[in-house]
Amino acid sequence: xxxxxxxxxxxxxxxxxxxxxxxxxxxxxxxxxxxxxxxxxxxxxxxxxxxxxxxxxxxxxxxxxxxxxxxxxxxxxxxxxxxxxxxxxxxxxxxxxxxxxxxxxxxxxxxxxxxxxxxxxxxxxxxxxxxxxxxxxxxxxxxxxxxxxxxxxxxxxxxxxxxxxxxxxxxxxxxxxxxxxxxxxxxxxxxxxxxxxxxxxxxxxxxxxxxxxxxxxxxxxxxxxxxxxxxxxxxxxxxxxxxxxxxxxxxx
Ligand code: 13P
Numbered sequence: 001x002x003x004x005x006x007x008x009x010x011x012x013x014x015x016x017x018x019x020x021x022x023x024x025x026x027x028x029x030x031x032x033x034x035x036x037x038x039x040x041x042x043x044x045x046x047x048x049x050x051x052x053x054x055x056x057x058x059x060x061x062x063x064x065x066x067x068x069x070x071x072x073x074x075x076x077x078x079x080x081x082x083x084x085x086x087x088x089x090x091x092x093x094x095x096x097x098x099x100x101x102x103x104x105x106x107x108x109x110x111x112x113x114x115x116x117x118x119x120x121x122x123x124x125x126x127x128x129x130x131x132x133x134x135x136x137x138x139x140x141x142x143x144x145x146x147x148x149x150x151x152x153x154x155x156x157x158x159x160x161x162x163x164x165x166x167x168x169x170x171x172x173x174x175x176x177x178x179x180x181x182x183x184x185x186x187x188x189x190x191x192x193x194x195x196x197x198x199x200x201x202x203x204x205x206x207x208x209x210x211x212x213x214x215x216x217x218x219x220x221x222x223x224x225x226x227x228x229x230x231x232x233x234x235x236x237x238x239x240x241x242x243x244x245x246x247x248x249x250x251x252x
Contacts, residue, residue, distance in 0.1 A: 005037040005224060005251040006164060006208050006231040008063060008125060009238025010093060013044055020047040021054050026241035028058035035059050036252030037231060040091050040125075041238070045079055052088030063091030063125065066099060069112035081120035092117050093233075095151060096127045097170045107150040114151050118159040125164045125233060126151050127212070128191075132171035144191055160203045164210060165191060166233040172213025174235060181222040181229070184211045188228035217246035224251050 015023060020043050031039050042063040043051045052062050064087075068078035084092060094117060095110040110126070117124045128147040130140040152163065167187050172179050179187075188209045196204035211223050212233030223229050231251050237243040 003206060003208055003230050006040065006210060007037050007244075007248045007251050008040040008042060008091065008093075008166075008210065008231075008233050009244050010042045010065060010096070010212075010233055010235050011044060011238060012065070012098070012235060014239055015043065015047065017047060017050060020044075020051055023239065023241055024051045024054040024060070027244060028055055028060050030241060030245040031059050031248060033059055035248065037248055039248055042091070042093055048084070048087040048089060055088075061090045062088050063093060064089050065093050065096065067092045067094065067113055067117055067122075069109070069116040071116075081116050081122055084122065085120060089122065091123045091125055091164075093125045093127060093166075095147070097129055097168055097173060101131075101170065107147060110147075110151045111153065114163075115154070118155060118162045121162070123162045123164060125166050125210070127166045127168050127233070129168040129170050129173075129213070135169065135171065140187065141190055144187070145194065148191060148194070157199075157203065160199065161206065164208045166210040166212045167191065168212035168233060174214070176214050178214040178216070178219045178223070179211065181226050184223055184229050185226035188226070188230075192228055215247060217243055217250065220247040220250035 040061040040063045042065050055062055064084045067081055067084055068075055071080050094113045099105040114124050128144055130143040134143050169179055192204050208230040210231045210233045211229050215232040215234045216237050234247055
């Protein structure tokens, strides 16, 4: 069965509450019922509940941008999987490069978060990707192996079906330097081939692998036409409903 495409908007630390509600409303209206691709928006934590109310009855799913691995307790400032589910989330982004590189999140932390999230029944959008220095030193594949294997080691077959991988080359995020469709395809194929070798076709063949990093309405169609690019994780362009909807259309 062909994989259904997925387009997720990562709003990062942007939007006021009225902006968030208006954006969600415009996306829900523009997507309509029965879109050809799955569509998800990931607002900042405080806007999850109000945005979830706006999205009620729509075809747009709700995701969070991060989660803590513990279920509850003395973890000031953190948010649990249970809280995300009560807020209406079905998805959670884990291991975004901004968290790895700016906030110092380690592979071990990412592993713990991924396991807590899939155990709670959330679908994880696991971000992986190399920096420019790593690419220039030909370390891209080694980075994938480390980030992908360490995060996903030990998942059951059922849990694998709640995993989406987002390949986000760090040099392409927020820089306007989109990877070429060929660069994205090569990276995605490498990841899928390694996962196939370890876990078989059932898991590798159904695993959605998204591309992220300066996706725009202009670059989306070329990227999404690649056989192993199953959609996108969109930052800047997801903050403008018309641009985000044009990207969703390119995935249809
Ligand atoms: P941009 O689309 O702004 O480059 O951000 C990509 C990203 O980090 C999505 O998670």
